[in-house]
Amino acid sequence: MACARVSGCPLYKAFAMKSSLRVWQSYYCDGDFSRCERLKRSSAGQPVPPNMLPNGKLLDVPIDQIQD
């Protein structure tokens, strides 16, 4: 079972398009999504920074600008 937010989550699409990021998708979105900090925040009605990874760390660059 995958995360219920895969259709609306911008990170899910970004992970699928970049092979270097696909491990995040496997581990969190299609795996242990209950540990995803983005999911926890959005479920609690809290804002989710667009550059936040599932582990809660913030990227220095927007996710769509990461080179593969």
Ligand code: SF4
């Ligand atoms: S990044 Fe988190 S909220 Fe987004 S689809 Fe993956 S598990 Fe769900």
